[in-house]
Amino acid sequence: MTSQKLKKFEKLTKLQCEVLVGILxxxxxxxxxxxxxxxxxRISQSEQHKEYVFHLYEIFQNFTTSAPKQYVFTDPRNPRKHYSRWSFSTTQQACFRFYGHQFYTGEKKTVPKLIHRWLKPRSLAYWYMDDxxxxxxxxxxxVRFCTDNFVYQDVKGLAQVLQEKYTLKTSFEKKNENWRIYISSYSYNVLKNLIFSYFIPSMIYKFPAQSSDNPCSGYLN
Incomplete structure (x- = not known):
């Protein structure tokens, strides 16, 4: 899509806004x-999540000029080992400015104060598919959310939003130097009813299977 045509798309759709909150x-x-x-x-995911990257590309395609590309890297610890990622970027757009100001303090990512208003079920689903x-x-x-990019207070606030807005039984624990959010198995059905319908086929593996599909599903917490 040419830059001239891109100028026609100045606003994000409701779908794009909800997805954007989740993936940020x-x-x-x-x-x-x-x-x-x-x-x-900017979107970048491992080779395993190629379909997910192209799915996100379709959602934000009106702001892009090229399709996702594959990048191959060499493991610095083992020159014989290679791995690849699929990535794409949109063009610079004013419509992302609001979210840039809300989700960043300088170059550091942060959780917006009004996240309790913006975290819709679709946003929650894309957050889960992403992380x-x-x-x-x-x-x-x-399940867990790998909230490694956020400081303790942000993680605590997100856990509180999940608990108060969606009645999910949450906890947060330290993993090395980072904090992660855990959602108890007691909230499995609530969470699944909220987000599972938004999952794309290639990302279903990330969500626990229930009963006969999962021989370990009797384990709680």
Missing amino acids: LGDASLQTESNGRTYRL GAQKWKGKSLG
Whole structure:
């Protein structure tokens, strides 16, 4: 899409806003080269999540000029080992400015004060697809959010929003130097009813399977 045509798309749709909130809580980033006047959205995921990257590209395609690309890297610890990521960026857009100012203090990502208003079920689903995982490698119906990019107070606030807005039983624990949010298996059905319908097929594996589909589903917490 040419830059001339991109000028027609000045506002984010409701869908784009809800998805953007979720992925900014995850691994997506906003970058500015104009001292905060405009921002571009940057998406980068592992080879395993290629389909998810192209799915996000379709959502934000009206702000892009090129499709996702594969980048191959060499492991600095083992030159014989290579790994790849799929990435794309939008162009610099004023419509991302509000979110850039809300989610960043300087170059440091932070949780907006009004996240309790913006965290819709769709946002929660994309946050999970972006940065969620099964707890204890599937030996529980509990899940976790890898909130490693946020400071303790931000993680505590997010856990409180999940508990108060969606009645999810949450806790947060320290992993090395970072904090992560855990959602108890007691909240499995509530969480699944909130977010599972938004999952794309290739990301369903990230969510715990129940009963006969999961022989370990009797484990709680």
